[in-house]
Amino acid sequence: EAGVAQSxxxxxxxxxxxxxxxxxxxxxxxxxxxxxxxxxxxxxxxxQFQNNGVVDDSxxxxxxxxxxxxxxxxxxxxxxxxxxxDSAVYLCASSLDHNxxxxxxxxxxxxxxx
Amino acid sequence: QKEVEQNSGPLSVPEGAxxxxxxxxxxxxxxSFFWYRQYSGKSPELIMFIYSNGDKEDGRFTAQLNKAxxxxxxxxxxxxxxxxxxxxxxxESSNYKLTFGKGTLLTVNP
Numbered sequence: 001e002a003g004v005a006q007s008x009x010x011x012x013x014x015x016x017x018x019x020x021x022x023x024x025x026x027x028x029x030x031x032x033x034x035x036x037x038x039x040x041x042x043x044x045x046x047x048q049f050q051n052n053g054v055v056d057d058s059x060x061x062x063x064x065x066x067x068x069x070x071x072x073x074x075x076x077x078x079x080x081x082x083x084x085x086d087s088a089v090y091l092c093a094s095s096l097d098h099n100x101x102x103x104x105x106x107x108x109x110x111x112x113x114x
Numbered sequence: 115q116k117e118v119e120q121n122s123g124p125l126s127v128p129e130g131a132x133x134x135x136x137x138x139x140x141x142x143x144x145x146s147f148f149w150y151r152q153y154s155g156k157s158p159e160l161i162m163f164i165y166s167n168g169d170k171e172d173g174r175f176t177a178q179l180n181k182a183x184x185x186x187x188x189x190x191x192x193x194x195x196x197x198x199x200x201x202x203x204x205x206e207s208s209n210y211k212l213t214f215g216k217g218t219l220l221t222v223n224p
Contacts, residue, residue, distance in 0.1 A: 040216070041216050041217075042118075042202050042204075042214030042215050042216045042217050043158065043202070043214045044214070045211070045212070045213075048211075056211060091157055091158075098210055099210045100210075101146055101148045101160075101163060101204060101206045101210075101212050102148075102160055102163070103158075103160065103212070105157035105158050105159070106157060107156070107157055108157050
């Protein structure tokens with residue numbers, strides 16, 4: 001079974017530039033999550049999708065971050081404009097449904113903002 | 115603010131010893147708790163979950179939950195160098211939202 005796919009793995013941009021990350025969840029997983037993990041900290045939920053609807057985006061900085069999940073499968077997370085404090089690993093995860101804590105994480109996209 | 119706190123570490127144990135990782139949580143409505151292992155530069159992977167008071171054993175791993183004390187722990191028996199990683203504790207609230215702690219870095223010395 002293929003795991004959660006993410007791209008790009010690494011991205012370096014200057015502040016005020018934009019960046020987009022892509023995620024393809026495990027086939028059949030209804031729930032998709034984007035987490036931000038800053039070095040030395042635990043993952044912080046940015047947004048949770050159930051199929052193609054948003055369940056929780058309470059911690060998403062909506063003035064600069066946006067996300068969508070097309071047709072309830074792939075998802076993109078965009079940051080525009082980026083700030084220095086956005087430097088982090090962006091983890092995509094999926095689960096069979098929303099009522100389980102068993103998440104399957106992708107390898108992550110490491111963002112460095114200079 | 116619902117929080118999950120972990121002993122900051124780093125924790126260093128000799129090979130073959132028992133490693134004890136601890137976690138406390140503030141949300142009394144939390145139903146279940148999950149332990150994820152994260153190797154350096156890798157993504158988290160689930161190793162155990164627990165939702166009932168008491169102990170749950172899986173091989174060399176034992177998870178313990180005490181809801182009255184709002185305390186969760188993970189014991190690793192016969193620790194191996196391959197167990198060296200960051201261990202993340204996560205609590206699941208009544209609306210199924212996971213909150214992660216900062217993690218505890220465990221090093222098992224050969």
